[in-house]
C-alpha cells in the first residue's frame with residue numbers, strides 16, 4: 684500500500700474553521716481525499732460523495748489524482764486542474780486548494796457543461 688502526503692490549503696475567504704490555513708494529511712492510494720480529510724478532522728464541504736454535485740470541488744495545485752469513480756467528471760475539468768475530492772484518489776503527493784465549487788460551476792458554464800446539482 685502506498686501512502687501519499689496531501690496538503691489541503693483552505694482559502695482565507697471561506698467561512699470555515701481552517702480559513703487561511705493548510706493541513707497536510709496522509710492518504711492511502713485506495714482512499715478518497717475527502718474521506719481521509721474527514722478522518723483527520725479536516726471537515727471539507729461535500730454532498731453527494733459520488734463525484735456528481737461538485738460541492739467538494741478543489742483546485743489541484745500539484746500532483747495527480749485518479750477520478751475513475753466520478754459519476755460526472757470531464758476531461759476539460761482535468762485540464763483546468765479542477766478536481767472532486769470525494770472521488771479523488773492520490774497518485775502522487777498532492778497540494779490542493781479547497782472550497783472551489785464556485786470556480787467549478789463557472790468553469791462548467793464557460794464550457795457549456797452540466798454543473799452538477801448546483802446549490803446556487
Ligand code: FES
Pocket residue numbers: 728729730731732733734735736737738739740767768769770
Ligand atoms: S460531494 Fe458531490 S461531487 Fe463530491
